[in-house]
Amino acid sequence: DAMVIQNPRYQVTQFGKPVTLSCSQTLNHNVMYWYQQKSSQAPKLLFHYYDKDFNNEADTPDNFQSRRPNTSFCFLDIRSPGLGDAAMYLCATSRLGTSGVKADTQYFGPGTRLTVL
């Protein structure tokens, strides 16, 4: 089945130690998103890629970076995790067509729960 996969499902890191979260998709969608979801809160968009074009949200801290080496994969890098970065990180994908076709529904992965010690 076509899907959005996130690895690992649980990640523990130390304060200040860089960490990378991974997302892959078999949907062949051209847009990939990263959301941060803290406990009992709504998901908050960090950034997204439209093909190779990176789009950062204005309030996303510089500590968060992303890479998309190809259509299928997207990575979230946290350069120096703080205690406040402990959260669930959700990857989502959607398909944006050409010629003004509207962006399609977003499909979410299962998330990676990040713990910072």
Added chain:
Amino acid sequence: AQTVTQSQPEMSVQEAETVTLSCTYDTSESDYYLFWYKQPPSRQMILVIRQEAYKQQNATENRFSVNFQKAAKSFSLKISDSQLGDAAMYFCAYRRGNTGTASKLTFGTGTRLQVTL
């Protein structure tokens, strides 16, 4: 800026009964999409139902239906014949339409639904 409000942090329903989750939103746009997403405990977020703002007819997906009141900016979700598997956090979300670029979802704070025997 668009905002989405879910005024019910928690709801409870008995199995086989009907429950309605409330959502209101604020926007100055005329073209947009509204969504209900379901996030079961420790499982991924999945789309329950979507509504295009230009459609007057309320969307329906099996036991799930919405009451879309565009003038009142209200978008409630009705779950009929509730099942134990419906227990989850439900998020209402908004997305601008008619855009040539990928646009983000704005989520409400969620309603946690409990289903009792």
